[in-house]
Amino acid sequence: MKIIHTADWHIGKVLHKQELNGEAELFLEWLNEFITREEIDALLVSGDIFDLANPAHKDLSLYYQFLHNVSRTGIQVVITGGNHDSVSLLQTTQSLLKPMQIHVVAGMPEDVKNVVIPLCRKNGKPGCIALAIPYLRDKDLRTAESADNQQDKWLNYAAAIRNHYSAALRKAQEEYGNEIPVIAMGHLFVQGALTSDSEREIHVGTLQGVDGSHFPGEIGYFALGHIHKPQRIGKNDAMRYSGSPYYLDFSEVGFEKQILVIECHEGKALQVQSVPVPCFRKLLRWQGRLAEIRNQISTFANDAPLQAFAEVHVTEKKFDAQVIAEMDDMANQKNECVKIKYKPIIGKPTVQWTIKS
Ligand SMILES: [Mn+2]
Incomplete structure (x- = not known):
């Protein structure tokens, strides 16, 4: 049996x-x-x-x-x-x-x-x-x-x-x-x-x-x-x-x-x-500078039936209001296959905060 x-x-x-x-x-x-x-x-x-x-x-x-x-x-x-x-x-x-x-x-x-x-x-x-x-x-x-x-x-x-x-x-x-x-x-x-x-x-x-x-x-x-x-x-x-x-x-x-x-x-x-068990949704972890993250999103191919979720760790060397605005934009846009949660680090590695998707 x-x-x-x-x-x-x-x-x-x-x-x-x-x-x-x-x-x-x-x-x-x-x-x-x-x-x-x-x-x-x-x-x-x-x-x-x-x-x-x-x-x-x-x-x-x-x-x-x-x-x-x-x-x-x-x-x-x-x-x-x-x-x-x-x-x-x-x-x-x-x-x-x-x-x-x-x-x-x-x-x-x-x-x-x-x-x-x-x-x-x-x-x-x-x-x-x-x-x-x-x-x-x-x-x-x-x-x-x-x-x-x-x-x-x-x-x-x-x-x-x-x-x-x-x-x-x-x-x-x-x-x-x-x-x-x-x-x-x-x-x-x-x-x-x-x-x-x-x-x-x-x-x-x-x-x-x-x-x-x-x-x-x-x-x-x-x-x-x-x-x-x-x-x-x-x-x-x-x-x-x-x-x-x-x-x-x-x-x-x-x-x-x-x-x-x-x-x-x-x-x-x-x-x-x-x-x-087949993968129904991909969960991803990405880390890098804003440009690298953009690249990962644009080249990502989703072969699972549900929208993927990504936890993104953005690292930039110095504080830049423009970068923050762009991250906000990326988190809020309705990407066809990736929904993002951000965890950016900007400036010194100790400065860390989270922008929710
Ligand atoms: Mn349990």
């Missing part, structure tokens, strides 16, 4: 006053086609579905429309809440979605059995178990509070996180035995992960990250969300961040966007393969 791992869609994200709805829409369309074509059995989304706790109506519509479309393929969907998501908002439609084989675990439930979700093969028999563990909030990690110093507090915190995974695994094994592969979802910072500028507010308690090697070894794959750069943890193929499926910030320029496909054959072995 084939299972997709993705995360961090951040539907509703706005980058420097520019909405990123276009790429969210094109990605979900592409994902639906991919699921149909590849006959995918299950889709796992590891948190941060929306960028804000109170998404706009159009963002909710996009989410529900996608779920409606994708459920027609007969796929099972498991969605967990991330730190950006509102637990109550995601939870609201849980019971309506369940008959469509869409499981939503927005916040950590009181009873751990509610995170154990069997994923079935085409013959209807469970081929794999998902542990749908969402982003763990303070109330889920109460034991962390009992420590006197920061180091102990941190150790308690990491132990509390691991305990949730161990308890979920035990529950899965009680119900389904030890022979079935287990995939754990998570929305957290694991030690060694490389971040970008688009993951705001990494939880204070998780600044150091949880040591990935301390999780139960019986878990065959960790489908992680929270970090937007796609990556393995260490050389471990079985613990991965899918990353966000499209660019959410200029600091992500150069990351190849992807989803992961996990193949689960008979027995416990899992194979993981990265599938590139």
Whole structure:
């Protein structure tokens, strides 16, 4: 059976006053086609579905429309809440979605059995178990509070996180035995992960990250969300961040966007393969003198379906009102394929200010 791992869609994200709805829409369309074509059995989304706790109506519509479309393929969907998501908002439609084989675990439930979700093969028999563990909030990690110093507090915190995974695994094994592969979802910072500028507010308690090697070894794959750069943890193929499926910030320029496909054959072995997501919008970073920037704009060829956004760092040797006026002009003009955000430096390198596009 084939299972997709993705995360961090951040539907509703706005980058420097520019909405990123276009790429969210094109990605979900592409994902639906991919699921149909590849006959995918299950889709796992590891948190941060929306960028804000109170998404706009159009963002909710996009989410529900996608779920409606994708459920027609007969796929099972498991969605967990991330730190950006509102637990109550995601939870609201849980019971309506369940008959469509869409499981939503927005916040950590009181009873751990509610995170154990069997994923079935085409013959209807469970081929794999998902542990749908969402982003763990303070109330889920109460034991962390009992420590006197920061180091102990941190150790308690990491132990509390691991305990949730161990308890979920035990529950899965009680119900389904030890022979079935287990995939754990998570929305957290694991030690060694490389971040970008688009993951705001990494939880204070998780600044150091949880040591990935301390999780139960019986878990065959960790489908992680929270970090937007796609990556393995260490050389471990079985613990991965899918990353966000499209660019959410200029600091992500150069990351190849992807989803992961996990193949689960008979027995416990899992194979993981990265599938590139097409680029729907180019984000660019340009730096140089005004003339050089002009040249880059005029020679830029956009081969993506959406208008490109450029973060431009203009460097000029001395202050010149004419240059400022020209930069203003460039930022405001409706260029066919490039929308610009300026970050000029003029005069001494210490003099810096921003003109918004
Ligand atoms: Mn995120």
